[in-house]
Amino acid sequence: MAFDGTCVACLVHELKEQLLNSRIAKIAQPETDELLLTLKSSSGQKRLCISASASLPLIYLTDSNKPSPMTAPNFCMLLRKHISNGRIVDIYQPKLERIIHFTIEHLDELGDLCRKDLVVEIMGKHSNIIFCTEDGMVIDSIKHVSAQMSSVREVLPGREYFIPDTMEKSDPLSVEEPDFIRLLTEKPMPLSKAIYTSFTGVSPVVAEEVCSLSGVDSSVTPKELSEDILKHVYNQFNIFFLAVKENQFSPAIYYDGKEPKEFSALTLTHFGGYAQREFSSISEVLETYYASKNTITRIRQKSADLRHIVQTALERNRKKYDLQLKQLKDTENRDKYKVYGELINTYGYNLDAGAKKLEALNYYTNEMVTIPLDGTKTPQENAQRYFDKYNKQKRTWEALSKLIQETGDDITYLESISTALDIALTEDDLAEIKEELISAGYMRRKFTKKKVKIKNKPLHYISSDGFHIYVGKNNLQNDELTFSFAVGNDWWFHAKGAPGSHVIVKSEGEELPDKTFEEAGRLAAYYSKSRGSDKVEIDYIEKKHVKKPKGAKPGFVVYYTNYSLVIDSDISHIKELS
Template identity: 80%
Template sequence: MAFDGIVVANLVHELKEQLLGGRIAKIAQPEADELLLTIKTPAGQRRLYLSASASLPLVYLTETNKTSPMTAPNFCMLLRKHIANGRIVEICQPKLERIIRFTIEHLDELGDLCRKDLVVEIMGKHSNIIFCTEEGAIIDSIKHVSAQMSSVREVLPGRPYFIPDTMEKEDPLSADFEVFSRALTAKPVPLAKAIYTSFTGVSPVTAEAVCSIAQVDSGLPASAFSEDVLRHVYNQFDIYFSGVREQKFSPAIYYEGKEPKEFSSLPLPQKGWERVEFDSISQVLETYYALKNTITRIRQKSTDLRHILQTALERNRKKYDLQMRQLKDTENRDKFKVYGELINTYGYNLEEGAKKLDALNYYNNEMVSIPLDSTKTAQENSQRYFEKYNKLKRTYEALSRLIQETREEITYLESIRTSLDIAMSEDDLGEIKEELISSGLMRRKYSKKKVKIKNTPLHFVSSDGYHMYVGKNNFQNDQLTFDFAVGNDWWFHAKQAPGSHVIVKTNGDELPDRTFEEAGRLAAYYSSMRGVEKVEIDYVEKKHVKKPKGGKPGFVVYYTNYSLVIDSDISGIQEIR
């Protein structure tokens, strides 16, 4: 994600406005690699969350409190000793590094005024929170890094603090065209990669954004462009970073449907995503990672269900392949019927012990040679071919039914898998689990406490004010289509693809074209065709949709319908929560 120097610059700007002059009232360490500082400012109390997690390093202002351990860790106790009740006098970012330095003024043991620095480094697995003297000596850090762990820098008490410059990158805020051109042409790599590997604090997302704004191919090396084109790219690069120099930030999250795809402090090319702006970068970070964590957690919790589904799918697909091979073996059944008929017609003058019969096939007027069992009479040979025909015919009929059942089972299992992809809450997973139990794919675990699942379909409103409902699983699809919808409501579904039933309530009106399009987009998005540019959607009035006798949950039939082809972009469609 684009947690780069630009986002940090936005954070520093925001923290300066909110925290400068504030006093540190509380210091807590909820986890081994994170701090929560409560700061009293003239505008009120603020909480600052600092995380040096290797997987998710973060800094933002929050209103959420976290439970701390009964016994404070050593690093937390050290900070309380030195900077409790200290005043934040400076917050800065060296160049455009992913580093925030808090300078805190406090009284030492002798009552003298002195300063300490709390440095937060947001650098992936190398992230750290380091406590230093004003002169730059490390007092302690939330993570100790010895010489055995890093050959670049030790982070231990007593060692000098410095920012390792291993990449020798340029400062994007002060680089002129000569620096820009020299840095890019020196690297025989794609232009976007040359940008983010040459300049401090620039992420791949930002580099791609600059190339997109300049309308150049980011996959070509800088040497492939003329000086005029490179100057044009530099101008766009300089204009883009003027937002950082002038501190004109516009924090936002980019959504694809309901899923957050990216965040930024400066505008990014849309890519078809919906841009939602926020008042502060802290709100962006807290919202974005909360949603990402929810999606990740739900996907982790659905692992067992996915494993059960995948096993069942693989078993049914193997069964289907075997049945199709067996069906192929019955293709010659009609030939044996013809052989039997021809032997009955022409076999009256066969010589005893004949091994074949050459006869005219009166179905196609071609000569055919029929193998015979020389130990049997013509009548017995004819009977043998009729028996073989009848056996293959019975096999064909039985296999045709079995193949249809297996195909329906595969389609059904794929629909449950699509429901898992749509699931956004534990209640969603609970309903899918109930469906797996009712279909015999899972056993119910005995529990004294009966869990009640309160879950409702997704609810949207079209641009023209019509209410649209989307089933999140097969149970909800059936309930929407056959219990909730009435005859003149419209029903939408992705053609020949697992997905949700979409119901549009008409209230007896004739729907506008725009509502049809938006309902079609919902049907495309909440299906296995999500992300495809052109999805064919079937739509029909609900009264024409029928539930076949014995049909599986979510399975319907209809014999007359309309179709439309549309994309699966649902940005801009209002959801009612």
């Protein structure tokens, strides 16, 4: 979700409660586009992190510190000169813009009391931190924006500060019903887009929520709606933003399994399918959300090389598999040539010399067949030619059948590694997958060093009924779980016909309740290629019936009898243990 105006409003409310009248004790600039302010108040010390990063602009209260460069950058030195030991006397947000103003009271060089503004603009790649005089002149900014960079607004020392209104959006907190309806009906676009392009600080997610609350399809255009429906949409819009006016915020993160999907300062009812975790602070939401997002992003970046190796091998094997199937199809008529040879030996004794064909009764089917002949050869030579052709195609069929099985197994194996890469959450997970690829011959070990011992544990959950459930994160862990960790009466789960994790439920000799079966099935569905599906078929069986064929690849098992259940892949209510 965009760091939109509602989140900024929630943050301003929080900062006012905690930072008003606090003094700026320390100013640091740990990154070229980031400030870290240490503030002291009667309630104790607080740190405010402000980032104007083009990829991840943020502002939030934090307990953690960051190392600063030995020599402070110029912007940091300027702030220290002017507002070090200054007092924050006001924090406000103009309209519902993604902008926060900090009004700071301090003593100038002559000892006179004066005020300055530190303006934080959270606007994607245009984000900035701008230091201004009380009357709105730019003293300096963390990013300089010249006329060559922007034709809308220069951000340079000595220029006047103003908020560029490039899209002429209205304030959602003060819009009246007639103006609301007029603004929407003027735009020939879907309703949700018309909402977020008409009002400041409204993100696409908030626009979807307004449509959902109104019970209106967000894809229809406003002109298709009657005036009564548009009035209803306005009422829901007004109710939603009344919470912003009254500071009735409910910060939360919405999770798709373990992955944070969205965050919001207000409840999003149309996200009912996701697990919701509520927080008392929007700063905690931002820090948690982006820390989790950064972890997932970092792991995906680190796994890029492994993904490339797996994807390349998959594409090569799929092409090979298709070619082998095509070649196998060419051998489908091999038995016909054997019959032709037999019929020539049976009926060819009365053929005329140089005959081009033989019409004979096929005694296997009781049908007449016409057999093409080579007129330069004897009947015996023609028969032998067909027998040779049959034997050649039979050998080809036997060899291809074996190769197709091997290639199919390779594809399934590589797909299981691809699924393991999707599941991976730590560098140890990637290291274990890399070791597996080296062992399987898809990668070479660098520097010929010995095999690294990786201490990596499977995922551990506990069911609602108190049974311990373990989930393998890759093929090596799957084998370890199933054939070393699990005992005969433990239960084994796996998504049917899809690459995924082995899931083991420790039964401790007891009979499992139905709910535990369902929760283990959900885990098997979630940690498989079928993640996200509403209906996933799961095979489950006691571990003692699961076997590993001799010479099979890691993670491969066979079983000849099993139970099945169909379940969704929502694991949000299953407790994970560390």
